[in-house]
Amino acid sequence: MSGMKTRFLGRSGIEVSALGMGCWAIGGPFWAGEQPLGWGEVDDEESIRAVRRALDLGVTFFDTANVYGAGHSEEVLARALAGRRDEAVIATKFGGTFDEQTRQVGPDDGTPAGVARAVRESLRRLGTDRIDLYQLHINALPIPEALDLVPVLEGLVEQGLIRAYGWSTDFPERADAFASAAPNCAAIQADMSVLRGSYAVLPVAERHDLGVIVRGPLAMGLLGGRYTTSSELPRDDVRGLSPEWMTYFTDGRPTPEFLARIDGIRQVLTSGGRTLAQGALAWLWAYDARTVPIPGCRTVAQVEENAGALAHGPLSPSELADVERLMGRE
Numbered sequence: 001m002s003g004m005k006t007r008f009l010g011r012s013g014i015e016v017s018a019l020g021m022g023c024w025a026i027g028g029p030f031w032a033g034e035q036p037l038g039w040g041e042v043d044d045e046e047s048i049r050a051v052r053r054a055l056d057l058g059v060t061f062f063d064t065a066n067v068y069g070a071g072h073s074e075e076v077l078a079r080a081l082a083g084r085r086d087e088a089v090i091a092t093k094f095g096g097t098f099d100e101q102t103r104q105v106g107p108d109d110g111t112p113a114g115v116a117r118a119v120r121e122s123l124r125r126l127g128t129d130r131i132d133l134y135q136l137h138i139n140a141l142p143i144p145e146a147l148d149l150v151p152v153l154e155g156l157v158e159q160g161l162i163r164a165y166g167w168s169t170d171f172p173e174r175a176d177a178f179a180s181a182a183p184n185c186a187a188i189q190a191d192m193s194v195l196r197g198s199y200a201v202l203p204v205a206e207r208h209d210l211g212v213i214v215r216g217p218l219a220m221g222l223l224g225g226r227y228t229t230s231s232e233l234p235r236d237d238v239r240g241l242s243p244e245w246m247t248y249f250t251d252g253r254p255t256p257e258f259l260a261r262i263d264g265i266r267q268v269l270t271s272g273g274r275t276l277a278q279g280a281l282a283w284l285w286a287y288d289a290r291t292v293p294i295p296g297c298r299t300v301a302q303v304e305e306n307a308g309a310l311a312h313g314p315l316s317p318s319e320l321a322d323v324e325r326l327m328g329r330e
Contacts (some may be wrong), residue, residue, distance in 0.1 A: 004285070004313045005058060007292050009211035012164040012186035014132060016089045018285065019310055020061035020294035021054045021303065022215065026076050027069020029236060030103040037105065038069060040237045042298055044076050050303045051080035057307035061089045063189075063213060063294045065137055066122050067096030070103040078127035085128055091187075091213070092126065093137035093168060094118040110141045112152045119161055134162040135189055135213075136178075139169050143177045150182045157184045168215070170198035179208035187211035192291070193219045194265065194283040194323060195248075195258055202288050210290070217284055217293035218277055220248045222262065225276035227254045261327065268315075268322045278309035283323055285314035 007018050025039040026047035051062065062081075064073045074092060081088050094115055097106035109118075122131060134153065136146060146167065156162045164186035167178050175188045188205055190198040192214045205212045218224055220239055232252050233240035239249040248258055262276070269279025277295070284291045297303045315323070324330050 011209040016061035022294040022296035023064035027073030048080040065093035070098040074125035091133035093135040095137035189213040214293040223280040281309040286320040
């Protein structure tokens with residue numbers, strides 16, 4: 001692979017595929033009290049096939065978190081990458097706490113001691129001797145507390161337990177302060193899609209030479225093209241019992257405003273034989289060349305569709321301009 005199909009994670013020099021695989025869904029169910037945080041029941045064997053198929057199709061970047069499925073996502077990823085670890089770049093996250101037996105999450109832990117403990121637990125679950133990208137998973141952690149983690153993270157780099165680190169945050173001022181103080185900070189992860197996003201982190205990434213990992217690139221599934229105003233998600237799905245931050249879905253149904261926006265740009269996104277999902281990924285690559293979208297996948301079929309976007313590449317400049325005009329963002 002070369003050119004469009006790979007990226008460097010900023011100043012780290014770590015090369016990844018331009019498309020990653022998000023591994024939240026393959027963790028299966030976990031909860032905060034009665035609130036589901038997973039995407040429903042999952043077939044681990046199909047998840048493993050999906051990860052391996054992604055590798056076969058040139059997708060080398062896998063993004064998970066310790067809290068996904070209360071550790072289960074990391075364990076499934078380890079099984080899938082057995083014998084192929086060196087083909088993959090593994091990103092995971094810290095900051096969440098949970099009980100692996102009950103699959104209930106606890107309070108966030110962004111302390112230096114919490115990081116030192118969490119990294120070893122993730123290494124164990126992932127069955128590996130190093131994590132390629134280790135990301136702070138507390139979006140709104142106060143800047144002074146985040147900066148307290150830099151010496152610990154630098155120490156983990158020196159020990160060879162992690163290669164680089166970053167922050168999953170939608171706040172540009174947090175990303176800026178962290179990158180300024182953190183020599184081995186390689187990436188920022190932010191919520192972004194053609195429909196809406198934390199676009200203000202992009203200039204920060206350019207200024208500090210950071211990779212941009214895009215979570216939610218398919219708008220929690222809306223840009224997969226399967227949902228209509230009559231769709232209703234099951235109650236064991238995080239989208240079905242929609243928490244307040246879940247703007248793409250309301251009371252378990254797709255938010256009509258976003259469906260209308262999709263209809264307005266569908267023709268441009270699906271030009272050239274792309275599916276809607278492939279067009280949404282192509283928009284991100286055209287909008288900013290640093291982006292590495294990580295759409296979630298649970299099945300081989302989803303992996304194959306998303307990976308197909310690599311062959312099409314980014315939208316053309318004129319297609320990008322058309323989308324921005326239709327979205328009223330000129």
